Amino acid sequence: MKYFFISLAALLLLTSCKYFDAPVPDEEELLQKRLNEINWKEVSAYPSLPECDALTDKEMRKECFFSSMTQLIQAKLDTDTLAILYPEIDTINVKVTIFPDATLQFEPQLPQDSTSYNKIKIDSLLRARLADFPKVEPAQKEGVPVKTQFILPVIINVAQ
Numbered sequence: 816m817k818y819f820f821i822s823l824a825a826l827l828l829l830t831s832c833k834y835f836d837a838p839v840p841d842e843e844e845l846l847q848k849r850l851n852e853i854n855w856k857e858v859s860a861y862p863s864l865p866e867c868d869a870l871t872d873k874e875m876r877k878e879c880f881f882s883s884m885t886q887l888i889q890a891k892l893d894t895d896t897l898a899i900l901y902p903e904i905d906t907i908n909v910k911v912t913i914f915p916d917a918t919l920q921f922e923p924q925l926p927q928d929s930t931s932y933n934k935i936k937i938d939s940l941l942r943a944r945l946a947d948f949p950k951v952e953p954a955q956k957e958g959v960p961v962k963t964q965f966i967l968p969v970i971i972n973v974a975q
Contacts, residue, residue, distance in 0.1 A: 853956075853957065858954040858955060858956050858961060858963065859955050859956050859957055859958070860873070860876075860954060860955040861873070861876060861877045861880055861954055861963075862880055862913050862951055862952060862953055862954045862963055863876060863880055863951070863952040864879075864880055864883050864884070864887075864949060864950075864951055864952075865949065865950070866879070866883055867879035867880050867883060868952075881965075881967070884911065884951075884967060885967050885968075885969060887948070887949065888909060888921075888945065888967065888969045889969055889970060889971075891944045891945055891948075892907075892941075892944055892969060892971060893971075900936070904971060905970065905971060906968050906969065906970050906971065907923055907924075907925075907937070907968075907969050907971060908923070908924035908925075908966050908967070908968050908969070909921055909922070909923060909924065909941065909966065909967050909969050910922040910923075910924050910964060910965075910966050911964065911965055911966070911967055912962065912963070912964045913951055913953050913954065913962065913963050913964075914953065914962050915953050915959075915960035915961055915962055916953075916960075917950060917951060917952065917953050917960075919945075919948055919951060921941050921942065921945050922938065922941075923937045923938055923941055924966055925937070
């Protein structure tokens with residue numbers, strides 16, 4: 816009888832381990848599930864300027880960033896000769912590209928039918944005035960810095 820209980824205990828110990836093993840999820844399946852959960856059309860965190868860093872609400876931070884960017888660009892272009900060279904331009908659309916390494920690129924977006932404007936001259940004026948732009952934190956997607964582009968309408972101060 817003693818051997819029977821020892822054999823039964825050994826058999827239970829050897830077979831009971833199978834009942835505690837949890838199935839290991841497939842790595843590829845987990846990856847696909849996580850990729851499907853991510854909204855690829857929107858960033859997790861918008862770019863940010865130092866004055867907007869204190870805000871925690873995503874929408875308020877976004878509004879702060881875009882209004883601050885527009886004000887900074889307008890302030891830097893107010894002292895420019897752009898309004899003197901092209902008095903008929905009251906608003907210029909500026910395509911801003913923020914790269915993952917926090918570098919910025921500014922590009923004027925002129926209307927297609929604007930052959931009277933010297934795009935190269937306007938572009939060089941923009942680059943010269945916006946060269947010492949404050950540091951901008953790039954947008955993030957799931958904690959990874961990503962490239963973002965947007966177009967800002969900048970009102971040029973014509974009252975000089």
